Amino acid sequence: MNRQQTIAQSASLSGVGVHSGEPATLTIRPAPEGAGVRFVRADVTDRDAVIPALVTMVTTTELGTNMSNAAGISVATVEHFLAACSGLGVDNIIAELDGPELPILDGSSRPFVDLLTQAGVKEQGAARRVLKILKPVKVRHGAKFARLSPGEGFEMRVVIDFTTKAIGRQEIRFVMTPGAFAHDVAWARTFGFADQAEELHAMGKGLGASMDNTIVVEGDAILNPGGLQAGDEFVRHKLLDVIGDLFLAGGQIEGLYEGEQPGHALNNQLLRAVFADATSFAWT
Numbered sequence: 001m002n003r004q005q006t007i008a009q010s011a012s013l014s015g016v017g018v019h020s021g022e023p024a025t026l027t028i029r030p031a032p033e034g035a036g037v038r039f040v041r042a043d044v045t046d047r048d049a050v051i052p053a054l055v056t057m058v059t060t061t062e063l064g065t066n067m068s069n070a071a072g073i074s075v076a077t078v079e080h081f082l083a084a085c086s087g088l089g090v091d092n093i094i095a096e097l098d099g100p101e102l103p104i105l106d107g108s109s110r111p112f113v114d115l116l117t118q119a120g121v122k123e124q125g126a127a128r129r130v131l132k133i134l135k136p137v138k139v140r141h142g143a144k145f146a147r148l149s150p151g152e153g154f155e156m157r158v159v160i161d162f163t164t165k166a167i168g169r170q171e172i173r174f175v176m177t178p179g180a181f182a183h184d185v186a187w188a189r190t191f192g193f194a195d196q197a198e199e200l201h202a203m204g205k206g207l208g209a210s211m212d213n214t215i216v217v218e219g220d221a222i223l224n225p226g227g228l229q230a231g232d233e234f235v236r237h238k239l240l241d242v243i244g245d246l247f248l249a250g251g252q253i254e255g256l257y258e259g260e261q262p263g264h265a266l267n268n269q270l271l272r273a274v275f276a277d278a279t280s281f282a283w284t
Contacts, residue, residue: 002128004091006030008120013111015103018077018190018214019063021207024099026081028119031092033126036250037085039067039075042098047071053082055248055271061264063205065245076101079244079264080190084112086247087181088121091128107189107213109240113182132284133255137277139269144261146270151256153177158239158259165220167191170235176252181243187229188236191215194223242267249274254284 012027031038037053048071051057057067064077081102085093087109105111138147154176161169174184192206192214200206215233216223230236238259245267246253259266274280 002130004033004124004126004128005089005121006032006035006092006124007090007116008122011115011119013103013105013115015105015111016208017099017101018104018107018208019205020076020099020101022099022101024097024101024103026102026115027096028115029094029096030122031094033092033124035092035094037082037090037092037247038094039078040094040096041073041075041100042096044073047073049073051075053078053248054250055268055275058248058268061268063200065248065264065268074100077104078102079241080104080109081112081244082247083181083240083244084109084116084186086243086252087176087186088113088116089178089252090116090121091251092124104190104208104213107215108237109181109186109244113186129251130284131249131251131253131255131274132282133253133274133280134282135280137270137274137280139266139273141266144263144266146257146259146262146266148253148270148274149256149258151254154253154255154257156239156242156257156259158235158242158257158262160235160238160261162234164217166217166222167234170232172232172235172239174239176243185236185240185243188233188240189213189215189229190237191217191234194218238262246271251283 010029014025039051041049051069059068060066065079066076068074136149159171
């Protein structure tokens, strides 16, 4: 039987938020069966500081997936951590944070994979809840679209298309199997464009970004001295984001995801569209 999993012990890491630039320590703790992923703002004591990792809690999707609870307590840029939880099959976990945004670290999910591995993934007694897609559901914004369709296991196809020759058109197909996320996806770093830095800073965004945590593209060139870890690192990171965003369903997914130039907003709209039609899914 496919059983739920948590972690065996607590573990921590620290860093700065890519947008806020503020330091934060993330401490992960075991959680009971059926708890799901729960963020807790340890620096908040006067209000409800628990934020369940669910699509209904997402409030903004600009430059990241950000959530708030009914008390107005928020947590930002959750997708890289959630992707690691999904990829390693961690269903139940408490993610305690002493700041407003998860640390960006190296811009990928690899440090979170290492953290979960350090804590140890532990099987629990209850069966895992899986969101089984029963019929195709699609959302579109211009040329961009995202779709979930029935399928065996969890398969993803992601396409990105940028005018810069540094990226161009890239496509990846991926099947979530044990070990595949850590090997093929987790290490892919986030990316940004040098000519947008000033505008982002004026918006109070990107204050913690640097070439230590972001692939920086200028024109048709990549500015990072070490270059890319793989020629398709860009689309692999988009795939990473998809995995993190879709874990906000509240469990693993059984079906096929297809995305043409997807982003956090489309992924969130897609999950909401699935849940808006009770005939499109079943929990198994």
